C-alpha cells in the first residue's frame with residue numbers, strides 16, 4: 001500500500017458554508033439541519049429569532065435578518081423563539097456544564 005490516505009481531514013462547513021443571505025434563506029426554507037449552529041434568523045415583524053430548522057411558519061423574506069450567533073440577534077433586539085429555543089443550543093448548555101462541546105484549538 002503506497003497510496004496516501006487523504007480522508008483524515010475534517011470537513012469544514014461552519015464558516016463560509018452559508019456565506020450569503022441567499023444560501024441562508026435557502027437553508028431556512030428547506031429547514032436544513034446542517035445550518036443549525038451556523039447562524040440564526042430573526043423576524044422583524046415578530047421580534048423573535050429562530051434556528052434555521054425551526055418549524056414555525058416561514059416569514060417573509062423582507063422581514064428576515066440573519067445573525068451569526070444568538071447573542072448577535074439578542075443584541076439587535078430580538079428574543080429567542082419559544083418553539084425552537086435557539087438560545088438553548090448545545091453550545092450554550094455545554095458552557096454551563098463544562099468543556100464538553102469545546103473543539104480543541106487547531
Ligand SMILES: [Zn+2]
Pocket residue numbers: 049050051054055056081082083084085
Ligand atoms: Zn423558532
